[in-house]
Amino acid sequence: MARQFIRPLSNSGIFTSSATPNAFLPLISVTGKQGCLHSVTTISATPNVKIRVTVDGVLTYDSISAGASQVIGITRIQYILNSGATHRTPNTPFASSNFTTTQTGYPFTAGTPSLAFIVLPIPFNNSLLIEIAHTGTSINNINYEYQLSTE
Amino acid sequence: MYTFVEQLVYKQDNYPDGSSITQYVGLFTQQRETEEEIITESFNLEQGTYIEVNRSPKGA
Numbered sequence: 001m002a003r004q005f006i007r008p009l010s011n012s013g014i015f016t017s018s019a020t021p022n023a024f025l026p027l028i029s030v031t032g033k034q035g036c037l038h039s040v041t042t043i044s045a046t047p048n049v050k051i052r053v054t055v056d057g058v059l060t061y062d063s064i065s066a067g068a069s070q071v072i073g074i075t076r077i078q079y080i081l082n083s084g085a086t087h088r089t090p091n092t093p094f095a096s097s098n099f100t101t102t103q104t105g106y107p108f109t110a111g112t113p114s115l116a117f118i119v120l121p122i123p124f125n126n127s128l129l130i131e132i133a134h135t136g137t138s139i140n141n142i143n144y145e146y147q148l149s150t151e
Numbered sequence: 152m153y154t155f156v157e158q159l160v161y162k163q164d165n166y167p168d169g170s171s172i173t174q175y176v177g178l179f180t181q182q183r184e185t186e187e188e189i190i191t192e193s194f195n196l197e198q199g200t201y202i203e204v205n206r207s208p209k210g211a
Contacts, residue, residue: 030173
């Protein structure tokens, strides 16, 4: 019998830390479960933000924002054009200057600025780890959002 | 001698099958004795186990 990922798990908020620059800290960690990652994005006024996504122990996404107010992460194409009456207006985080980050596919592990587009959710069989870091030297606020589902 | 420390707080849900989900909850700052040992603590609440990690001196 096929497993069903019926447990949605989404969260958004501000990741605040004065931790060592470039030191990755976990945002969410899932172990021992199957599931699907639908999206994870971050944006910060300052400083630059880094995201690392590890699926079943394999690094599959590694990026850093190019500058202030740059969206990076992984998102489904459907999430970008789903606001407004006509569903043709980009969601606010992806509009105007916030959406100037280089776009890429998935996986992407170059560690350079890029927002990865996916059409289908990313499956994981046993573990998912999303980590973020920043390049600043004082306390920093990083806006984050993620959506996933687990068995 | 006191200093501020920051605590990244995580919510950890442990399931009977051995699986777990650990989510970042937020950051809290506290004034503590500078000489206090940096440790990891956990405490149980109704919704799961909350873990304080990465406690470190934030500033003099």
